[in-house]
Each structure stands twice: as structure tokens, then as C-alpha cells.
Amino acid sequence: MSGSKPIYLDYAATTPLDPRVLEAMQPYFGADFGNPSSVHGFGQRAETALEDARQRMADLLNAKPEEIIFTSGGTESDNLALGGAAMAARQKRGANHILMSPVEHHAISKTAEQLASHFGFELELLPVDELGMVQPEEVSKRIRPETALASIILGNNEIGTINPIEEIAAICRERGVALHSDAVQSGAYLRLDVQKLGVDLLSIGAHKFYGPKGVGALYVRSGTPLLPMQTGGSHEFGLRAGTPNVAYIVGMATAFEIAQTEIEQRAGKLSKLRDKVIEGVLKSIPDTKLSGHRHLRLANHASFVFKGVDGNALLMLLDNAGFACSSGSACKTGDPEPSDVLLAMGFSRDWALGSLRVTLGIHTTNEDIESFLTTLPKLLARVRSLEIA
Amino acid sequence: MTKPKVVVAMSGGVDSSVAAALLQQQGYEVIGMMLRLWSEPGKEMSNRCCTPAAMNIARRVAGQLGIPFYAVNAQQSFRNVVVQYFLDGYAAGQTPNPCLACNREIRWDFLLSRALALGADYMATGHYVRLTRKEGEPVRLFEAVDAHKDQSYVLHVLNQEKLKHAIFPLGDLTKPEVRKIAADLDLPAAISKESQDLCFLAGQDYRDFLHRHQPELEKPGSIIDNAGNQLGEHAGLVHYTIGQRKGLGIAAAEPLYVLGKDHSTNSLVVGYKHELGNSELVAETINWVSGVAPSQSFDAEVKNRYSARKAAARVTPCADGSAKVEFVDPILDITPGQAAVFYVNGEVVGGGIIAAQQAVSIQTADVLEVPA
Numbered sequence: 006m007s008g009s010k011p012i013y014l015d016y017a018a019t020t021p022l023d024p025r026v027l028e029a030m031q032p033y034f035g036a037d038f039g040n041p042s043s044v045h046g047f048g049q050r051a052e053t054a055l056e057d058a059r060q061r062m063a064d065l066l067n068a069k070p071e072e073i074i075f076t077s078g079g080t081e082s083d084n085l086a087l088g089g090a091a092m093a094a095r096q097k098r099g100a101n102h103i104l105m106s107p108v109e110h111h112a113i114s115k116t117a118e119q120l121a122s123h124f125g126f127e128l129e130l131l132p133v134d135e136l137g138m139v140q141p142e143e144v145s146k147r148i149r150p151e152t153a154l155a156s157i158i159l160g161n162n163e164i165g166t167i168n169p170i171e172e173i174a175a176i177c178r179e180r181g182v183a184l185h186s187d188a189v190q191s192g193a194y195l196r197l198d199v200q201k202l203g204v205d206l207l208s209i210g211a212h213k214f215y216g217p218k219g220v221g222a223l224y225v226r227s228g229t230p231l232l233p234m235q236t237g238g239s240h241e242f243g244l245r246a247g248t249p250n251v252a253y254i255v256g257m258a259t260a261f262e263i264a265q266t267e268i269e270q271r272a273g274k275l276s277k278l279r280d281k282v283i284e285g286v287l288k289s290i291p292d293t294k295l296s297g298h299r300h301l302r303l304a305n306h307a308s309f310v311f312k313g314v315d316g317n318a319l320l321m322l323l324d325n326a327g328f329a330c331s332s333g334s335a336c337k338t339g340d341p342e343p344s345d346v347l348l349a350m351g352f353s354r355d356w357a358l359g360s361l362r363v364t365l366g367i368h369t370t371n372e373d374i375e376s377f378l379t380t381l382p383k384l385l386a387r388v389r390s391l392e393i394a
Numbered sequence: 395m396t397k398p399k400v401v402v403a404m405s406g407g408v409d410s411s412v413a414a415a416l417l418q419q420q421g422y423e424v425i426g427m428m429l430r431l432w433s434e435p436g437k438e439m440s441n442r443c444c445t446p447a448a449m450n451i452a453r454r455v456a457g458q459l460g461i462p463f464y465a466v467n468a469q470q471s472f473r474n475v476v477v478q479y480f481l482d483g484y485a486a487g488q489t490p491n492p493c494l495a496c497n498r499e500i501r502w503d504f505l506l507s508r509a510l511a512l513g514a515d516y517m518a519t520g521h522y523v524r525l526t527r528k529e530g531e532p533v534r535l536f537e538a539v540d541a542h543k544d545q546s547y548v549l550h551v552l553n554q555e556k557l558k559h560a561i562f563p564l565g566d567l568t569k570p571e572v573r574k575i576a577a578d579l580d581l582p583a584a585i586s587k588e589s590q591d592l593c594f595l596a597g598q599d600y601r602d603f604l605h606r607h608q609p610e611l612e613k614p615g616s617i618i619d620n621a622g623n624q625l626g627e628h629a630g631l632v633h634y635t636i637g638q639r640k641g642l643g644i645a646a647a648e649p650l651y652v653l654g655k656d657h658s659t660n661s662l663v664v665g666y667k668h669e670l671g672n673s674e675l676v677a678e679t680i681n682w683v684s685g686v687a688p689s690q691s692f693d694a695e696v697k698n699r700y701s702a703r704k705a706a707a708r709v710t711p712c713a714d715g716s717a718k719v720e721f722v723d724p725i726l727d728i729t730p731g732q733a734a735v736f737y738v739n740g741e742v743v744g745g746g747i748i749a750a751q752q753a754v755s756i757q758t759a760d761v762l763e764v765p766a
Contacts, residue, residue, distance in 0.1 A: 318508055321464045325425070325512050387511045392471065392504060 011327045012373045016305055016366030017162055017190060018331055022256075023215040029259040030217070033252035041249055042240070051251045058258035065265045066207070066224055067198040074223045074241045075254050079189035079210030082223040083112035085234050085245065086185040086206040087156060091120055093230035094153035094183065102127045104147055104155040104182075107349035108137045108164070112208075113156050113187055114345070126153065130349075136298040137164045137350045141172040148176065154183040154206075160191040163333035163346045163362065164297030165306030167195070174203030183229050189213055189221070193264040193366075194272050194304045205229045209261075211253070215367070216260030220253035272304035275365050278374050282307040282363055285378040290385050296333075296347060296360065305365040308333055310352055311385060314359030315393045322384045328377055333362040358393060397423040400516040400561060401509035403501060404428045404455065404463070406448035408576045408583055409520030409564060411455040415579050416563045417518055418459055425512065426456040426463040429505055431496075432472040434606070437596040444593075454582045468504050475499045477594060481608050484632050487657030488731025488750060491548075491700065492592060498551040506559060516561045521545045524565030525557065532684040533557040535742040540568040547700050550735045550745035554685045604632050615660035617644060620653065620669060628662040631655045637670060637727035657750070671724030677734040677746035678716045684743070687711045694736040696721070698728050698748065709736050717746060 033054060039047030041055045056070070063070040076082045087103070094100040105117050107130045121128040131143050139157050148155065155177055160167050170186050177184040185206035188197055193214040199207055206229060210221040225231055225244070237246025264271075279302075287293055292312035311319070316332040323330050333344060343357030363377070400422045402414040418424045428449060433441035449465060456463035476496045483490025501519065509517040522538035523546045532554055538544040552560065564572055576583060595603050604611055612630035619625055626644045628634065633641075638652040642664060650664045675698070680687070688711050695704035696719055706722040719734055728748060735745035 317465075317467055318511065321427075321466075321508070322512055324462065324464075391507050391511055 009327055011324075011329055012377065013329045013368065014363045014365065014373070014377065015329050015331045016369075017213070017303075017362060017364035019212045019218065020193075020215045020366055021368070022217060023260055023263060025263065026216055026256045026260045030252045030256040033255055037251075041251060042238070054255050055249050055251050058254045061258040061262060062222055065197070065261055067200045068224055069227065071242060072199075072225055072227055074225055074244050075249055075257075076221045076223055076245060077219055077250070078221040079110075079187070079208050079213070080112040080221075081235075082189075082208035082210065082221045083110065083185075083187055084116050085223050085231070086208055086225075087113060087116045087154070088120065088234045089231040089244070090154045090183050090185065090206060090229065091126055092124075092232040095126075096232065097230050100151045100153035101125070102129065102149055102152045104129050104131060104144065104152055106131050106133060106139045106157045106168070108133055108139075108161055108166075108346045109156065109158050110162055110187055110189065112189075113158070117156070131157070133349055135351050136301075137161055137166040137296070137346065138298060138301070139168050139173065141169055141176055144173050145176050148180050148182055150180075152180070152182045154185055156185040156187070158190075159186045159188040159202075159207075160195060160303040160306070161297065161346070162190045163344060163360075164308050164350070165302035166297040167191075167301045167303065170202050170204060174205075177205075178203060183226075190303060190306075192261065194268065194275075196265065196268060199224050199226070206231075211257035211260055214260050214264035216257045217253050220250055220257045222257065271367065275369070276304040278365050278369060278371065279305060279307050281371075281374050282365075282378070285374075286363075286381065289378065289382045294352075294356065296350070296352070303364075305369075307363045307365075309361045309363075310347065310356045311359035311361065311389075312356050313393070314385065314388055315391055316358055316360045318391055319359070319361060319384065319388045322388055323381075326380050326384060328380065331362045331364070333360045397421055398516065399423045399425065399512075399514045400518050401425045401427050401505075401512065401514040403505055403517065403519045404452040405443055405520070406451035406455070407520065408581070409522075409572060411452070411520075411581045411583075412572045412575050412579075413518050413520040413563045414455065414459060414461065415575065415581065417561070418461065420563075422516075424459065424461045425509075425514065426452065426459075426461050427466050427505060427509065428452050428463070429472075429500065430465055430467045430469055431500070431593060432469040432477060433594055434596060434603075441593060441596055451582050458581065466505060466508055468500050471504050472496070472500055472594075477607075480592070481604070483731045484604055484611055485608060486731075486750070487631060487655055489635060489729045490731040491733060492594075493548045493700075494551050494733055494747075497548055502552055502556045502560075506556060510559065514559075516559050518561040518563055520564055521549060521562050522564050522567075522569075523549050523562045525560060525562055533560070535683050536565070537737065537740045537742070538565045543569050546737075546742045547697055547733065547735050547745075550683065550733065550742050551681055552683070553681060554683075557683070601633055613660055615662065617642065617662045617664055618656075620663060620665050625650075625664065631657070631660060631662060634662055635727075636729045671726045672728045673721045673724045675719050675721075675725075675728050675734060676716055676749040677719060678749050680711070680715055680717050680744050680746035682711075682744040687715075688743070692738065692743075694738050694743065697733075697735045697737070698725055699732050702727075704737055707736075715746075716749070717744070 037050045039051040041052035059070045059073050062073050103126050117128050120126040131139050174184050183205040186204045187208050189210045192209050205226040207224040212218040233244045235246050294310050296308045296310050347357035404410045404426045431444050476492045479495040480492040506517050522543040524536040527533045537546045611632045616624050617626040617628050634652050651670050653665045654663045691710040694709045696707040697704050708720045710718045730748050730750040733745050736743050
């Protein structure tokens, strides 16, 4: 790579902050630093900004402002949704059963596992097909009167597949069960209209759509029972205690506005580049499969499995050659185990260990992709000669 | 001119951190890699190396030097190769040194192959050992300047194919000098104390580890003397080392020592101090560092353990890849499974694993005069 600028192809991990967002955030680090709960003018200005951001988020999501809870990010939103809705459903109607897809982000799956191991819930995994998609009829078959909630990811972080949430939501609604969807990866690529989607709970995180890290939101449909998981003051309608992170919340609202308004333009450009990556990789590298759905996938997301490859070694070689990619799950400490998501889709260990995720974003160019496609086959040949850990 | 590229195997410790800094100063393009080795499930935090805390220190060092840093997971290979070597060695009645297997199979194979795949010309470690290289000649391996820190014993396993790519930047330095460089550069320092314990024992005695992983090795048996007289019971041969005096649980007029282990009868052989010691051993699967076995016997200094003093000996290479070592003075603790490493004027010429039958040259006839 000597000298040339590294090419960032890991926008699903995080995105750079949009300068317009930074600008919108600035006043709340300076003159308007107040605590929105305070009576005085400092507080009032902060509160105005906070509630203005809430209104803007609500408008974009087609929700009411009181249905938007600000959190510290996607993970907290997922935790609050799962823990809060499960606990409340049990309290209210004795519901003790959680239905979840096997391709959830760890923010969901580990939370659900803890609810099962420490809090006595029964956790049931839905099957997925070989593309990582949940079939609505499987939800239909498994949902029960005592189901506290179902949680199914919208656009998958590892494999890009987009689940048929609208159909699943209709089933859940009919059976009187709350549906949560993790939309953290979807904010920049899918129109998040909660009425159209039909979900009761929806998680988002700002840094996936050119907003700051450390801030997110949970949409909670009015009437959905929810127990707060972080207790203290009566902030966020009593559902999430703690002084609101005003600057970051303003940043998220601005970023979400830009992302949702520019969605067609961005997704259109990126899906063409994404298809180029998919076709190029499948054509030039033997023993390769696309992971996830070919078309029903996030516009910026390409992911692969390579047979007989140490995925971590491949990432190292790619980085050294000037391409920042990921294996699909955060494993910079070298977790040796293949991803649960890929195993749930039916990939054998031999394939699942060799995963690669290439995610594009606003700064990705056609030249970047061409250069990537030229380099990858050479690196794969080299990495295939290495013993797998 | 592009800079030569070197991968430094980092650990978060002061030695490998200074090695990386020195190579950078010498004009290399430096890349850090850190092996994640196996530790017992649940004991990751108390492993001696590659704990999450050590990895964080190594990352900070790499960040300070502005070099790339990659964690390389070798847990499965380490378990299959090194830990298995350790367990198999004890199961065969030997006292294995797993660091030899680790250097040969993990650090200087698994990791080296990744360094080379990355396009590196060399791989460096913070070992205290020296190399000399001359065009057209084999690379030569020498003891470190700092005799206290010298690690040439474990690196005798390296062949020319590996040495060709090896750099050891600390071989000419003493530990205090290395510490001073680290302090001058303000490198983040590891808090862990120096230790020669095996990394995967999590700070515990090796017997505890064997107890958890191979309890069948703790088979009680007889303690006998050289004449075959039964003196008592032992708790399993793995609990004893050759030369050991304490903890035998036998009352005797004179102190008794472990002379050897008879694996075939599961007996521990003990005797008096004057019976200890052996002037000969056979070392097997010798690695001759130059790649070529010497054609005839030669005088050498031989180390029979990592911490042993070198002792004068005559080494005779054999056609089957082994070598016979005859010491000038008897050695008290020749232990099968450990390596015997041959030095000539500070140069490591080769070494191999001490074979079983040679450790205890107990010929009953020879020792009948020993008072029972």
C-alpha cells in the first residue's frame, strides 16, 4: 500500500461524521450547554433543542414525539426494547416466552440469553433459510399467547439480508404480541416508516448514518408496555433516566434527516457499486459464496464466505494492502469461533471461518471498487496457503 | 528504495516493545503482530501471556510508534500442538519443554507464515539471542550478550529456512539497557513480573494443570531403590522431578533423591546423593542449526535444561539423526524430554530432546554395593 491512502470499506462498522452534523452539534457544547431539566434559560434552550430533535425524529419515523426514547446507542436501544418489553409483558399478562431470530446482533441475542439464563424467560429461536431470512409463517407457527415479544432484525449487519418485517408485524399484531426490530444498520438505506413497517419497537443508532457515536433512539409504539432498564430521574417519559446528551441527540436528528431525505440517491448509487463487488468477487475467486440475499439486502452491503480461509488473516492482508474491511462481526481480538449467524444459515465451519464483509458508503468510488477487485484475488490465493487457526 | 518490512511478534512486554522501536529507528517498515494463544477456559485473565490487558498494552505501544497492529489467533493450533506436546510428554514419562514446540510450530511457523504472507521480509522477536548473516553462508545463532537473559536454549529449534527471516534486535543489549530504552521512549510497560512459568498454567503449578487435564497420569506406584527394594508409595510419577529431595515421604538415615522414573513399571527410583548423576545422554531429533550435521565428534559445552549451566562434553553425531553426549563431569539432573543444546564458543550448533533410557543408567549390577 506504501503511500497511497487506505480505502475504507467498513461503513457497517461505523461511518464518518457528516460535517453538517458536526456544525449542528457545536452550539450545545458551548453557549447552549444547559441541562434540559433545569428551570432557567440555559435549561430552556437545551430543552428546546432536545424536543425539536425529538419532533424531527418522530416526523421522519412517522411516529409521535412521545414515542421516541433517546438512548446511548443501538445496543442500549436493543437492551431496553428486549428487557423492558419482556419484563413488562410478564408483569402485565404473565407472558414468559421470547421469540427471536438466530441472526440477531449480539446486542439482542446476548440480552435475550441473559433474560433466559438469569430471569427465567423461555427463549425460542426461529429458523432462517439459507439466505438468513425469517419466513413469516414460521413466526405464525411459533407465536403463542404467552409470547412476551418477538425480535427480528431488519437489515442484517453481517449478511445484509432484509427481513419481511411488514408481514411479520401483521402476524404479531393479530396475535397481540409486541414486535421489536433492530434497524441499526438500516437507517441510511431503508425508509423507516414505523406505520408502514408495523413494528411496536424499533432501534436505531446514529453512527451508522454519519451521525456521532454514543447516541441512539428507541421507537416505542404508544400502549406498548415497557419497564425502564435504567432507573433514576423521570427523563424520557420515565423510560430512560439520565441527563439527555443534547448535542449528540441534535446531531442524530440532523444526520437522520440527511440520511432519510437522500436515501434514494445514496442507495441507488451504492447498490450499483455493491452489485459490482458481488459480481466481481464471485467471478474471480473460486470456492466463494455470497452470504445473504442477492437482492433483498442493504444497498451498501456485500458479504462473502470463502472455503478454507482464515478470515482474520484475510482482514490483516487486506488492511496491509490498503483496504479496511471486516469479517462481519467485530473480532479484532481474534475470536476463533465462526459466527453463529453463518452457522444458523447452514454454512459449515470450513466456510463460516472465512467470512468477509465489504460495506460501502458516501465516499466510496468506482475506482475504489476496481482497485479492490484487482487486489482481492491475489490476497486470497496467499491466505489460502496458510494453516487455519 | 522501499524499506525492508519486518513483522515484530509483540507481547505487551518491554522486550518486544523495545525490539519494535529499535527496528523502526533502524529504518525498517515495522508491523506488530500479537499471538493469541490458548488458555484454559475461565483462566484467560490469569494466563501469563496474551491476556486482554497485555494485548491492550501492545496496542498502545503500536499506536505510539504509529505501526499497524494485528492480533493473530492461534488458540486452536496452540492447544493441538503445544499443550498436546506437553500432555503427551508427561504421558510418556518425560518432562517436556513446551516452549520448544511453541517456538518451532507456533511462533516460527504459524506466525512467520502470516508475516511472510503479509509481504514481510523478516520477523523479529524480543528474544535475547544473536545472529550473524553473511552472503552465501548459513545464518549463525549465538548466545546473547546478557548471559542472564540468554534465550538461545529455546531457539536452537530454528532451522535455516526460519533463521533466514529472523531478526533479534536485543541480542547485543542487556536487560537494564532495554529497560532504559523503554523508559527513554516512554513506552507503556507491562505490569506483569518476569516469570519462567509456562504461559498456559495460569500462574499455577504444572501438576495442577495435569491433574485437570490428564488425571489418569496420577497413578500411584512403588518407590524403589536401585536394587529394586520397595521403600514406599508415590502419588504418580508426574509429581516428581529428577534430583528432587523433598517430599518423598520416606524416612531414611541419609537424604534420598529421585534418581529416575521407570515408566514401564510406574516406579520411582530413589537413592543417595552419590548415586545421582550421569555422564552420558542421547539426544534425539537433533536440529543442526547450519542445516548439516557435523561429520565427526566435537568438543562442546552442553546445556541440559533451560536454566542449567553449560557443561563440557564430547558430542558425537549419529546417522539416525540423534547425537551422543559424553560429559566430562557427571550431570545430576539429566531429564528425558528436556533439550540438550550444544554450544561451541558461544555459538548454538544444534540440539535435540534427551531420550528416555539414558536418564537413569541404573544397571542393578553396578549398584549392588549401595547400602539398602
